[in-house]
Amino acid sequence: MKAYREMTKEELLSLKEELEKQYKEEEAKGLKLNMARGKPGLSQLEIAMPMLDVMNSGSDMHTLLGTDTRNYGDLDGIGECRRLMADMMEVEKDNVIVGGNSSLNLMYDMIARSFCFGVKGGTPWHKLDKVKFLCPVPGYDRHFKITEQFGIEMINIPLSETGPDMDMVEEYVNNDPAVKGIWCVPKYSNPTGISYSDETVRRFANLKPAADDFRIYWDNAYCVHHLYDDDQDEILNILDECKKAGNPDMVFIFASTSKISFPGSGVSAVASSIDNVQWILKMMGVQTIGHDKINQLRHVRFFKDIDGLKAHMKKHGELLRPKFAAVTDTLEKELTGLNIGSWVKPKGGYFISFDAMDGCAKEIVARCKALGVTLTGAGATYPYGKDPRDSNIRIAPTFPSTEEMKDAARVFVLCVKLVSVEKLLEKNI
Amino acid sequence: MKAYREMTKEELLSLKEELEKQYKEEEAKGLKLNMARGKPGLSQLEIAMPMLDVMNSGSDMHTLLGTDTRNYGDLDGIGECRRLMADMMEVEKDNVIVGGNSSLNLMYDMIARSFCFGVKGGTPWHKLDKVKFLCPVPGYDRHFKITEQFGIEMINIPLSETGPDMDMVEEYVNNDPAVKGIWCVPKYSNPTGISYSDETVRRFANLKPAADDFRIYWDNAYCVHHLYDDDQDEILNILDECKKAGNPDMVFIFASTSKISFPGSGVSAVASSIDNVQWILKMMGVQTIGHDKINQLRHVRFFKDIDGLKAHMKKHGELLRPKFAAVTDTLEKELTGLNIGSWVKPKGGYFISFDAMDGCAKEIVARCKALGVTLTGAGATYPYGKDPRDSNIRIAPTFPSTEEMKDAARVFVLCVKLVSVEKLLEKNI
Numbered sequence: 001m002k003a004y005r006e007m008t009k010e011e012l013l014s015l016k017e018e019l020e021k022q023y024k025e026e027e028a029k030g031l032k033l034n035m036a037r038g039k040p041g042l043s044q045l046e047i048a049m050p051m052l053d054v055m056n057s058g059s060d061m062h063t064l065l066g067t068d069t070r071n072y073g074d075l076d077g078i079g080e081c082r083r084l085m086a087d088m089m090e091v092e093k094d095n096v097i098v099g100g101n102s103s104l105n106l107m108y109d110m111i112a113r114s115f116c117f118g119v120k121g122g123t124p125w126h127k128l129d130k131v132k133f134l135c136p137v138p139g140y141d142r143h144f145k146i147t148e149q150f151g152i153e154m155i156n157i158p159l160s161e162t163g164p165d166m167d168m169v170e171e172y173v174n175n176d177p178a179v180k181g182i183w184c185v186p187k188y189s190n191p192t193g194i195s196y197s198d199e200t201v202r203r204f205a206n207l208k209p210a211a212d213d214f215r216i217y218w219d220n221a222y223c224v225h226h227l228y229d230d231d232q233d234e235i236l237n238i239l240d241e242c243k244k245a246g247n248p249d250m251v252f253i254f255a256s257t258s259k260i261s262f263p264g265s266g267v268s269a270v271a272s273s274i275d276n277v278q279w280i281l282k283m284m285g286v287q288t289i290g291h292d293k294i295n296q297l298r299h300v301r302f303f304k305d306i307d308g309l310k311a312h313m314k315k316h317g318e319l320l321r322p323k324f325a326a327v328t329d330t331l332e333k334e335l336t337g338l339n340i341g342s343w344v345k346p347k348g349g350y351f352i353s354f355d356a357m358d359g360c361a362k363e364i365v366a367r368c369k370a371l372g373v374t375l376t377g378a379g380a381t382y383p384y385g386k387d388p389r390d391s392n393i394r395i396a397p398t399f400p401s402t403e404e405m406k407d408a409a410r411v412f413v414l415c416v417k418l419v420s421v422e423k424l425l426e427k428n429i
Numbered sequence: 430m431k432a433y434r435e436m437t438k439e440e441l442l443s444l445k446e447e448l449e450k451q452y453k454e455e456e457a458k459g460l461k462l463n464m465a466r467g468k469p470g471l472s473q474l475e476i477a478m479p480m481l482d483v484m485n486s487g488s489d490m491h492t493l494l495g496t497d498t499r500n501y502g503d504l505d506g507i508g509e510c511r512r513l514m515a516d517m518m519e520v521e522k523d524n525v526i527v528g529g530n531s532s533l534n535l536m537y538d539m540i541a542r543s544f545c546f547g548v549k550g551g552t553p554w555h556k557l558d559k560v561k562f563l564c565p566v567p568g569y570d571r572h573f574k575i576t577e578q579f580g581i582e583m584i585n586i587p588l589s590e591t592g593p594d595m596d597m598v599e600e601y602v603n604n605d606p607a608v609k610g611i612w613c614v615p616k617y618s619n620p621t622g623i624s625y626s627d628e629t630v631r632r633f634a635n636l637k638p639a640a641d642d643f644r645i646y647w648d649n650a651y652c653v654h655h656l657y658d659d660d661q662d663e664i665l666n667i668l669d670e671c672k673k674a675g676n677p678d679m680v681f682i683f684a685s686t687s688k689i690s691f692p693g694s695g696v697s698a699v700a701s702s703i704d705n706v707q708w709i710l711k712m713m714g715v716q717t718i719g720h721d722k723i724n725q726l727r728h729v730r731f732f733k734d735i736d737g738l739k740a741h742m743k744k745h746g747e748l749l750r751p752k753f754a755a756v757t758d759t760l761e762k763e764l765t766g767l768n769i770g771s772w773v774k775p776k777g778g779y780f781i782s783f784d785a786m787d788g789c790a791k792e793i794v795a796r797c798k799a800l801g802v803t804l805t806g807a808g809a810t811y812p813y814g815k816d817p818r819d820s821n822i823r824i825a826p827t828f829p830s831t832e833e834m835k836d837a838a839r840v841f842v843l844c845v846k847l848v849s850v851e852k853l854l855e856k857n858i
Contacts, residue, residue, distance in 0.1 A: 057479045071692050072692045263501045264723070287533070288537070
């Protein structure tokens with residue numbers, strides 16, 4: 001195929017005409033598909049349903065240590081659930097606090113805690129003139145919304161296929177005491193799907209922060225969310241690496257079962273050094289008496305252990321592979337060689353990230369919407385919703401069915417082509 | 430019986446000897462009972478067990494409006510659970526947000542939100558030199574811990590049998606713009622068991638706060654927690670009264686099913702004006718994607734409606750009545766006429782509050798502890814853990830069995846007598 005940029009004006013005009021015809025045809029179909037959020041699909045929810053059978057009115061509701069999960073207690077979570085989450089997060093049980101149904105809420109509360117009271121005896125952030133966070137981009141919009149709500153200045157850090165630009169990260173973290181944190185999705189990154197290289201993780205662990213209370217927010221949301229059985233990303237253990245580097249308290253690791261059991265009815269966890277865990281529990285003990293232990297027990301009784309959980313994740317992978325393939329196959333087939341966009345074919349996670357020609361993302365999303373295909377708003381993957389190049393689009397292929405994803409992908413590439421042609425013609429004029 | 434104060438030194442010394450003998454006998458029994466916290470007893474947990482049968486892998490998991498409770502969505506809670514909580518809180522469904530498993534957490538987050546961002550566009554509290562809260566005393570220690578953590582100055586307001594001293598409340602609220610809130614447990618108050626009179630509620634609603642962002646934290650924790658079927662307290666609807674008085678936004682009402690279904694695995698709710706609800710949702714939407722909707726559906730399917738919930742509360746009442754009676758009967762039988770303590774016989778809630786002679790509470794709690802009976806720490810019912818008279822003791826009769834409560838009550842009155850005699854002798858010398 002000929003790259004669009006190499007086409008003459010006449011070729012572009014003729015292409016435009018053809019694409020507009022296709023656009024009209026799609027319009028007539030009246031599609032209604034939503035690829036906006038990383039929502040599991042119906043088939044994924046179905047495989048978790050037997051979780052609702054592991055407990056009934058005749059069940060013993062006690063933990064291995066004898067705690068009655070039906071009553072108050074165990075602020076840090078029941079032992080067996082801490083063990084399960086620890087195994088999933090590849091840390092020790094004592095490093096883990098099991099939270100409520102949302103790891104996002106755990107992250108929010110950690111920022112709120114730091115803002116109100118300071119990090120482990122440090123100056124409360126609200127007393128500082130300026131607090132900054134580094135934001136690898138494109139990234140997760142809900143992370144950015146949190147730091148935005150707290151008035152924290154966000155600094156874009158480009159993300160490559162090996163992770164954030166570590167030269168920039170070191171430059172900021174090691175020199176600017178106002179830089180208090182960085183948002184990371186180290187594995188199957190939201191949205192690009194890349195995983196941090198060993199070198200990236202080691203450079204993180206060996207940071208020499210200007211601020212004592214600098215923390216890495218390591219949102220390992222997709223730690224066991226592989227698409228393939230035989231081709232999986234693995235990342236270095238950041239907690240171990242930080243310890244080795246003499247920075248034992250520098251990282252908070254977050255994870256949840258939201259995309260393993262049920263979104264909204266899973267369990268979340270935060271892992272960190274024992275010192276950090278003790279500090280968090282001390283603060284958290286004023287906020288709540290404890291989280292939902294019956295749901296923690298339900299999870300452990302269903303998954304049994306990390307092997308059971310990983311076996312369950314294989315089923316998710318099987319269900320998601322064809323949906324991801326519907327998108328990446330279409331992108332490859334329809335866009336290869338046209339030089340109007342790039343993407344990474346992810347090996348896990350929940351998203352495919354597409355980089356359109358500069359200045360085209362918003363228009364592509366708008367055109368898709370007009371054809372009934374809802375995507376995440378363009379810009380959402382950047383702090384303040386501002387993609388400086390108006391280029392990145394996040395595709396969430398998990399919620400629609402595979403057939404629907406094929407329709408959606410077809411509409412998507414059509415809109416990419418049409419908007420790109422229009423952009424090139426606009427420049428030509 | 431002769432009042433202790435009227436006894437001669439000789440009489441007191443002889444009484445002391447007798448009581449010390451009894452004390453030694455109790456010591457030999459090696460009791461181990463805990464009345465420290467308002468924890469439901471085993472029999473109460475058992476009656477909620479059928480809740481674990483209302484859902485299984487074959488269940489339809491959709492709400493009446495068609496939301497799949499297994500997936501993300503419905504930040505404010507599923508409609509039918511909002512309805513149930515609204516009926517319980519005696520407000521409209523649109524006034525209610527269903528939260529996670531803990532109303533304490535909802536209260537904490539509301540304070541945190543006000544501290545960080547201000548109340549509905551008001552000045553964030555962290556920017557103010559001084560923020561004060563009124564604290565009716567004796568009150569709930571976990572309320573006080575929250576305001577203490579945020580550095581909010583707490584002011585004691587005496588609580589009588591009709592509610593807080595409203596002259597004092599009006600004086601503070603209507604004149605001091607630093608007063609931003611008040612902690613209230615309006616029904617079967619923790620720990621005294623009293624309920625606010627209609628006049629008290631109306632005076633609350635008709636406050637003319639010096640601070641625009643003054644809010645009443647109305648923790649209606651025991652709204653349906655009656656001990657008797659035929660003798661129940663009812664309180665005026667504060668949301669209605671505030672609306673009538675031209676203060677529609679002045680109150681946040683909190684409740685949960687922690688002591689209805691399962692502590693730690695119930696659902697919580699906050700109710701307020703529509704304007705406040707919208708503000709809360711806007712802020713909360715950054716904190717979480719949503720709460721546990723499967724658990725919300727589980728609650729609705731189990732209780733069905735408010736009548737089902739009230740029928741369930743009758744069972745709780747039946748289970749709790751003998752435990753409360755074990756305490757109040759013993760107090761009446763053993764202490765009436767001795768003039769060494771006072772208490773209210775509550776008609777609901779979770780506690781019995783005992784006022785010992787000044788300067789005796791800590792010692793009574795310590796003596797009970799030495800005999801194996803753990804009570805809430807003396808002072809806990811006051812801000813900063815400081816009971817200025819060292820008089821109030823909170824008794825939580827729900828967790829032990831009725832037989833155990835009889836033992837505990839016997840030990841308690843013995844320690845009250847002994848410490849009182851010692852105090853009187855001390856004064857005599």
